[in-house]
Structure formats: structure tokens, C-alpha cells
Amino acid sequence: MLERAIILAASAIGAGLAMIAGIGPGIGEGYAVGKACEAIGRQPECKGTVTSTMLLGCAVAETTGIYGFVVALLLLFVTPNMFLGKL
Amino acid sequence: MDSINITGARILFEIPVTDSFVIKITQAQVNSWIVILFLFILCKVLTRNLKVKPESKRQLIAEFIVEKATNLVNENMGQKFIGFTPFITALMALSACSSLLSVFGMYSPTADLNTILGWSIIVFILITYYKMKGGFFKYLKGFTQPIAVLTPFNIISEIATPVSMTFRHFGNICSGSVIMTLVYAALASASALVFGWLPGALAKFPFFQVGIPLVLSAYFDMFGGILQAFIFAMLTMLYISSAAEED
Numbered sequence: 402m403l404e405r406a407i408i409l410a411a412s413a414i415g416a417g418l419a420m421i422a423g424i425g426p427g428i429g430e431g432y433a434v435g436k437a438c439e440a441i442g443r444q445p446e447c448k449g450t451v452t453s454t455m456l457l458g459c460a461v462a463e464t465t466g467i468y469g470f471v472v473a474l475l476l477l478f479v480t481p482n483m484f485l486g487k488l
Numbered sequence: 489m490d491s492i493n494i495t496g497a498r499i500l501f502e503i504p505v506t507d508s509f510v511i512k513i514t515q516a517q518v519n520s521w522i523v524i525l526f527l528f529i530l531c532k533v534l535t536r537n538l539k540v541k542p543e544s545k546r547q548l549i550a551e552f553i554v555e556k557a558t559n560l561v562n563e564n565m566g567q568k569f570i571g572f573t574p575f576i577t578a579l580m581a582l583s584a585c586s587s588l589l590s591v592f593g594m595y596s597p598t599a600d601l602n603t604i605l606g607w608s609i610i611v612f613i614l615i616t617y618y619k620m621k622g623g624f625f626k627y628l629k630g631f632t633q634p635i636a637v638l639t640p641f642n643i644i645s646e647i648a649t650p651v652s653m654t655f656r657h658f659g660n661i662c663s664g665s666v667i668m669t670l671v672y673a674a675l676a677s678a679s680a681l682v683f684g685w686l687p688g689a690l691a692k693f694p695f696f697q698v699g700i701p702l703v704l705s706a707y708f709d710m711f712g713g714i715l716q717a718f719i720f721a722m723l724t725m726l727y728i729s730s731a732a733e734e735d
Contacts, residue, residue, distance in 0.1 A: 453722070460719040464652050467659030474662070478494075 408484050416476040422469025429462040492673045494666055497600045516600035523585045523597065527578075553577075564722065565729040572728070579607060580721040587661055587713025590668075591705065598661045598713070601654065604720075608650035611724050615649065618731040653723060660716050664708030671701055 437455040441448050497514040504510050534550040542548050557577040562570060583598060590596040597603045620627045631642045675696040684691050 456715065457719060457722055457726075460656060460716075460723070464656055467655050467663075470659045470663050471655055474666075 404488055405485060408488075409481055412476045412481050415480075416473040419469050419473040419476060422472075423466045426463040426466035430459045433458050433462060492669060494669050497595055497597075514600070515595040516597040516603055519589055519595055520582075520586060520597035520603060522594075523582060523589065527581055527585060560721075561725065564725040569725075569729060569732070572725070576721050576725060579724060580717050583607075583657070583717035583720055584714050587717065588710065590661075590665060590709045590713075596661060596665070596709075596713075598657060598716075599665050601658045604654045604657045605650075607720070608654040611653065611727065612650040614724075615727050615731045618728055621732070649727065653720065657716050657720055660712055664712050668701065668704060668708060671704055672697060675700060 433455055437451050440451045444451075497516040499512045499514050500518055502510050502512050534546050534553075536546070538547055538550075542551060554573075557580075558570065558573050561573045561576055565572060586597040586603070588596075590599070616627075619630070631639050631646075633642070676694040679694045679696040680692070683693070683695055
């Protein structure tokens with residue numbers, strides 16, 4: 402019973418820690434959007450190009466956050482079953 | 489109060505080929521067949537009896553879509569790759585419609601890793617094909633650039649392309665569906681707490697689930713889904729055209 406509790410608690414804590422990865426993309430995307438707003442303010446006629454480039458850049462920047470999310474999902478749904486089966 | 493239930497695609501039925509090898513048909517597959525059927529019927533309806541001078545609204549819509557798609561491919565890949573328009577449009581339509589299925593409460597095929605992994609592998613094969621077009625040995629030599637020590641890193645970055653494309657699309661859609669499930673559960677328990685004193689069946693009715701999830705649903709299901717479809721198509725175009733430019 403104790404082992405079970407430790408495994409479940411450790412996976413939950415690990416999943417929570419993995420989601421700290423969300424900070425990086427948040428800061429990065431905020432910076433990118435801010436710069437895009439500046440660019441649109443300077444040259445409003447380039448709005449379409451700037452917006453689509455910014456969205457593409459944001460998508461690439463958020464990859465690390467998505468990796469964190471995938472690791473959290475694995476910790477929540479895959480790891481407990483894997484280890485509980487062995488007990 | 490029911491427990492929060494977050495699952496992947498459920499297996500609907502199984503086709504046994506041999507004793508050990510069983511093909512499992514999941515919700516994701518069936519729902520993507522529905523999407524394919526829908527898109528097929530849509531294309532058939534839109535392109536029925538075309539005229540040189542468009543008379544019907546249907547033909548105008550079809551021409552608008554084709555013109556927009558051709559312009560997008562032309563802008564991002566150049567005139568040389570204009571033949572990629574149907575492929576890119578198909579990817580985009582499939583991805584967007586699959587993500588929009590969750591608006592109707594169905595399991596969206598893009599929340600399953602396997603669906604997007606399939607698309608990414610197609611894109612990866614195309615990228616490799618265009619890189620190899622300049623010669624197989626030149627392709628192999630490209631891994632040792634700029635110095636030979638970097639070869640393992642170049643191989644990793646080559647493999648990371650389809651993996652990151654897959655995880656980006658899957659992560660966005662899947663995180664949306666996980667958050668929506670959590671929000672629904674939270675709203676159900678909140679309304680049980682607030683309206684629990686009402687008599688009879690009214691006490692169990694989740695009042696907060698009416699209307700409030702609409703805002704989140706508009707963001708995660710519609711905006712997120714369409715944005716990811718656009719980004720997937722955009723990255724496909726960029727990777728393929730940059731792979732072809734190298735030779």
C-alpha cells in the first residue's frame with residue numbers, strides 16, 4: 402500500500418514539476434507578440450505578414466512547453482500503470 | 489459527483505487477422521473517416537456542374553477557396569511548387585475539420601498522437617525526398633556540415649523535425665481537451681455546491697455548465713484547432729521548400 406502511495410504521489414509531483422516548462426514559452430511568446438505589436442505600430446501596412454510570421458514563430462517557440470506537457474501526461478497516465486503492474 | 493475521466497481514444501471494435509495480430513479500430517480512426525467523408529461530399533457538392541462564368545454561389549465559394557490556397561502556396565513556396573496546393577489544402581482541411589469535431593462533443597482525431605504522427609511521417613518523407621534529389625551522397629555529406637563532429641547532432645535535429653511537428657499539434661489539441669474536461673468537472677461540482685438545496689432532479693442539474701464553457705470552447709476548439717491546422721500546413725511548406733533549396 403505504501404509503495405502504491407509513493408508511486409502515485411511521485412508521479413503527480415513530477416507532472417506538476419514538468420509543467421514549470423510552461424514559463425519559458427510564456428515569456429518568449431509574450432516578447433514576440435510585443436515586438437510584433439511594435440512592428441505593426443511602426444508599419445501598419447505590413448499587418449498581415451507580421452501577424453502570420455509571429456504566429457509561426459510562437460508555434461515554434463512553444464515546442465518546449467509542449468514537450469513539458471507531454472512529459473506531464475506520460476507521468477500522469479503511463480508511469481503509474483507501468484510501475485504498479487510490477488508490484 | 490462523478491469522477492473525472494480523461495482517456496485517450498477508445499477502441500470501438502477489433503479485426504482479428506491472426507491469433508496474435510489484431511487490428512484495433514479506435515474512435516480516432518472512425519472519426520477521421522467521418523471527416524474524410526464529410527470533406528469528400530463537400531468537394532463533390534461544391535464542384536457540381538461548374539460553368540465558365542460562375543452563376544451559383546457554390547462555384548464562387550469553391551473558386552474563392554482554390555484562389556486563396558494557391559496564393560498561400562505561391563507566397564510561401566514559390567511558383568515552382570504550385571503543384572503542392574492540393575496536398576497542403578487537404579492537410580489543412582483535414583486538420584481543421586478534425587479539430588472542429590470536438591465542438592460537437594465527438595472525440596477529435598487530432599487529440600490522438602497517431603493521427604498526427606502519420607501526417608508528420610508523410611511530410612518527413614517529402615522533406616527527405618527533396619533533400620535527396622540533389623544526390624544521395626550529397627545528402628549524406630550534408631550531415632557532416634559544418635564539421636564532422638556535429639554529425640550526431642545533425643541526425644538528432646533531422647529526426648526532431650517530425651517529432652516536434654507531431655507533439656506541437658497533438659499537445660495543443662490534447663491540452664485543450666484535458667483543460668475542458670477539468671473545467672466541466674469543476675463547474676459540475678460548483679453547481680452541486682451552490683444549487684444542492686433545490687428539490688428533486690434540479691439539484692443534480694449542472695447549471696454552471698450552461699454557457700460558461702462557451703468562451704473556453706471557442707478558444708480551445710475553434711481558434712486553437714484552426715491555428716494549429718494553419719501552422720502545420722505553414723511548417724510543411726517551409727520545410728519542403730527549404731529542403732529543396734539546399735541543392
